[in-house]
Amino acid sequence: MNFLNIINQLAEVDPDVLDRLDSRRAVFSSLGTIAKRSTLAAAPVLLASFFQKAYAGTNAGSAVDVFNYALTLELLESSFYNKVIASTLFSSASAADQAAIRQIAKHEAAHVTLLQNVILGLKGTPVTIPGFSTAVFNTLTSFNGSTPGATTQLAMAQLLEDTGVRAYKGRATDLQGMADAVITTPVNLGTINPLEAALRIHSVEARHAAHIRTMRKQTAWINSDGDLDSAATYQGATPENNVKQAGYDLTTAGVITTGVTYSAKDAAAAFDEILTPAEVLVIATPLIGA
Amino acid sequence: MSTILTRPEPALDKPLYTPIKRRSFFMYAGATAGATALVLAGCSKNDSSPGMVNLGNGNLSVLNYAYSLEQLEAAFYAQVVKTPATDFQTGELAYFTQVAAHEAIHRDFLKAAIINVAKGTPIQDLTPDFSTITFTSRASVLGAAKAFEDLGVAAYNGAGKLISASDPNGATYLTVAGKIVSVEARHAAYIRDLLTPGSFAADDQVDAASGLDKSMTPVDVISAAQMYIVQRIDASSVGK
Numbered sequence: 001m002n003f004l005n006i007i008n009q010l011a012e013v014d015p016d017v018l019d020r021l022d023s024r025r026a027v028f029s030s031l032g033t034i035a036k037r038s039t040l041a042a043a044p045v046l047l048a049s050f051f052q053k054a055y056a057g058t059n060a061g062s063a064v065d066v067f068n069y070a071l072t073l074e075l076l077e078s079s080f081y082n083k084v085i086a087s088t089l090f091s092s093a094s095a096a097d098q099a100a101i102r103q104i105a106k107h108e109a110a111h112v113t114l115l116q117n118v119i120l121g122l123k124g125t126p127v128t129i130p131g132f133s134t135a136v137f138n139t140l141t142s143f144n145g146s147t148p149g150a151t152t153q154l155a156m157a158q159l160l161e162d163t164g165v166r167a168y169k170g171r172a173t174d175l176q177g178m179a180d181a182v183i184t185t186p187v188n189l190g191t192i193n194p195l196e197a198a199l200r201i202h203s204v205e206a207r208h209a210a211h212i213r214t215m216r217k218q219t220a221w222i223n224s225d226g227d228l229d230s231a232a233t234y235q236g237a238t239p240e241n242n243v244k245q246a247g248y249d250l251t252t253a254g255v256i257t258t259g260v261t262y263s264a265k266d267a268a269a270a271f272d273e274i275l276t277p278a279e280v281l282v283i284a285t286p287l288i289g290a
Numbered sequence: 291m292s293t294i295l296t297r298p299e300p301a302l303d304k305p306l307y308t309p310i311k312r313r314s315f316f317m318y319a320g321a322t323a324g325a326t327a328l329v330l331a332g333c334s335k336n337d338s339s340p341g342m343v344n345l346g347n348g349n350l351s352v353l354n355y356a357y358s359l360e361q362l363e364a365a366f367y368a369q370v371v372k373t374p375a376t377d378f379q380t381g382e383l384a385y386f387t388q389v390a391a392h393e394a395i396h397r398d399f400l401k402a403a404i405i406n407v408a409k410g411t412p413i414q415d416l417t418p419d420f421s422t423i424t425f426t427s428r429a430s431v432l433g434a435a436k437a438f439e440d441l442g443v444a445a446y447n448g449a450g451k452l453i454s455a456s457d458p459n460g461a462t463y464l465t466v467a468g469k470i471v472s473v474e475a476r477h478a479a480y481i482r483d484l485l486t487p488g489s490f491a492a493d494d495q496v497d498a499a500s501g502l503d504k505s506m507t508p509v510d511v512i513s514a515a516q517m518y519i520v521q522r523i524d525a526s527s528v529g530k
Contacts, residue, residue, distance in 0.1 A: 099488055107491065110501030169468045176464050177455035195464075199447045199471065200502040206475035207491040207503070211483060220480040221392070221473055246403050246466065256398040266391040270399075271469040 063178050063194045064124030066171050069277065070198065071115040072127050073167055076287060077160050078112050079131035081105035084153050089143040097144070097215060104157075104208045111201055118192060121183030133289030144215060154216050159233045161209035162222060163275065163283050166233070168202035170274035206272070221269045236279040243267040343413050345508070347527040349457045350410040352449050353400060355508050355528045356467065357412055359445055360397035362518055363438050365418040367393050370435070375428040382428070382484065386435075389477055396470055403466065407459055417520035432485045439478035440495055440504070441514055446471035447505035452529025475503070 084090050084101060093101075116126040137156075145152040175195040183189040210220035218226050222240045234240040243251050243264050250267035254260060275283075345351045345358065367390035374383045404412040424430040446467055453464045479490035486492075496503055506514075508525035516523065 096488055100490070103488070103491060106498065107496060107501035110497075110499060114500050114502070165472050169465075169472065172450065172468045173455075173461040173464055176453070176461060193451050195451045196447065196505055197502070199450045199468070200505050202468070203443050203447055203471055203475040203503040204491055204496050204501055206472035207479035207496070210476035210479035211490040214480065214483060219388075220476045245399055245469075246407055246462065248399065248402060250395060250399070256402045260394075260398070262391065262395055266388065267395060269388070270392040270395040270473060271466075272472040273469065274465065 061174065062122075062124075063175065063181070064119055064122050066174050066194070066198070067115050067119050067122075068124065068127040069171060069280075070168065070201065071112065071119065072129060073164050073280070073284065074108055074111040074115060074201075075127070075129050076132055076284060077164060078105070078108040079129075080137070080156065080160060080287075081108055083132055083134075083137050084143075084157070087143075087153070089140075089153060093143045100211055100215065101157075104161075104211075107204055107208070111204075114189075114197075114201075117187050117189060118181075118183060118197065120186050121189060121192075122181060129288050130290045131288070133287055135289060136287055152216075154212055155228060158209065158212045158216060158218070159228060159231055159283075160287075161205055161212055163233045163280065164205040165202060165209055165272055166236075166275035167277075167280045168198055168205065169272060170276050170280070172198060172202075219269070222272060223269050224265050232279070232283045236273065236275050238273040240273050241268045242271070242273055245271060341521060342524060343416070343521045344524040345413065345528050347530045349454055349460060349463055349529075350404065350408050351528045351530075352452050352467075353404050353408055353410070353463060354413045355449060355512075355525060356446070356470070357397065357400040357404060358416060358519075358523060359442055359511070359515065360393060360400055361416045362418060362515060363442060364390070364393040364397040365416075366420065366423075366434065366438060366518075369418075369420060369425060370431055373425045375431050376426050377428040378431075379428070385480070385484075386431075389435075392473060392477070396473075399466075403463075407462065414521075416523075419518055419520050422517065432481060436478065436481045436485055437514075439474055439481055441506075441511060442474040443471060443478055444504040444506040445508070445511040446474065447503060448507055448511070449529065452508070454529075 081101060081104060085098075085105060090098065090101070119126045140151050140153045140156055142152045144154040172195060175198055178194045180191050180193050182191050213226075214220055216227075222234065224241050226234070228234065229240070241264070243249060248255050250256070250262050250270075251264050252261075343358075345354045367386060370386045371383070371390050374386070378386075401412045404410050420434075423434045450464060450467060450471075453467065454460050455464075457463075478495075482489040482492065482495075491503075508528035512523045512525040
């Protein structure tokens with residue numbers, strides 16, 4: 001099952017709603033109720049404007065803008081993992097798997113708190129989102145299915161983590177050169193270097209991604225033969241199967257070291273690629289909802 | 291160490307990266323044989339004989355710093371693949387073979403970037419000292435791998451802010467470093483799980499309260515890595 005197609009469908013009309021409800025009246029009534037919920041209706045608009053502000057002009061924004069971008073994704077992940085932990089599917093997962101998810105959830109919650117406090121300390125307003133869409137979450141039919149590419153909770157987790165890694169990576173240069181900030185309120189965080197803080201979160205997301213991928217019997221790094229490789233998470237202007245770095249096609253024989261040729265698989269796996277805010281918007285927006 | 295201090299070194303009275311007055315040099319050299327090698331900052335970085343390697347300053351130094359660490363990791367994994375542990379479990383040698391390729395790619399790519407993008411001179415090929423690692427032992431190899439990978443993550447996390455954006459290639463260097471560090475973190479997570487299942491992002495590495503991974507200064511990183519490198523590395527000016 002192509003995960004990307006599912007996301008595309010849900011971004012328009014939720015087919016599962018239509019399948020589950022008894023009558024057409026109930027369907028339209030339900031959709032009308034959903035449309036009336038201002039948070040749900042507004043969320044994609046707010047999110048879109050937020051991301052547009054992030055990449056609209058040459059000024060990539062302040063540290064607050066970049067941290068709010070990060071906070072949006074952390075809120076999404078945190079909400080997702082809370083839903084996982086509360087689900088009946090999770091309760092039948094192994095103790096080791098549960099412990100891993102709880103450790104990851106602990107970090108995402110910590111990231112949310114940290115980013116909120118940093119933004120407040122910088123006199124900004126932390127962004128809020130409704131959460132991870134319940135409708136999307138309910139399409140995940142198992143914790144960790146045996147069928148590659150099936151809509152499982154861990155498949156979604158992998159996409160979230162790998163997207164998060166690429167999203168942070170895509171904004172690092174926006175934080176480059178930003179001065180240290182001494183943050184004492186609302187909590188005393190001491191001296192924060194914005195870029196360093198972002199990098200220290202980014203590598204944790206990569207650790208998460210590695211473990212989730214391993215739980216799903218995938219390689220810890222993004223390999224060209226992953227079962228979710230066709231998802232938007234692994235595409236973009238610089239897709240994850242890219243083998244060119246700084247003008248070098250790393251698969252060309254002897255391109256760097258005479259007599260040494262690297263495989264496309266290794267060359268692609270050795271570097272994680274960035275995602276631009278626009279690309280993250282495409283991936284994240286359908287996942288955000290009440 | 292005493293050999294380095296007493297061997298006549300004509301280049302030492304010529305300031306290179308860290309100028310040192312002749313009087314100061316003789317004062318230090320005359321002190322004790324136990325004086326630290328950091329005094330000998332005047333060693334040529336292209337000297338192919340064992341000695342001091344000064345990473346320099348500016349963005350080139352950050353690249354050479356990363357290059358030094360990737361050299362170490364690449365050499366380690368090459369040795370692991372060459373002389374695998376006798377008690378590796380199924381699939382572990384295959385894992386190390388892939389990681390060895392990643393690190394070799396990182397190393398070679400950084401060297402090429404230093405020469406062709408930064409238009410600078412890469413540091414010499416370093417000589418590893420893996421005498422404290424028992425390559426026939428899975429536990430020893432995994433322990434060393436974990437140390438190298440976690441150290442590499444902390445190194446890149448601390449180095450990012452040292453890359454100057456006033457250099458026209460500054461953004462490129464940061465992006466490249468970013469592309470590498472997350473792969474190192476994936477390695478680190480995987481190795482940790484092999485050693486202790488579930489420790490991919492354990493509280494000893496990722497702060498429980500903040501969710502932040504470790505970050506270290508170049509001097510601290512090189513200090514930790516020094517036991518695995520024959521040449522003495524001076525990281526005191528990296529990024530300055």
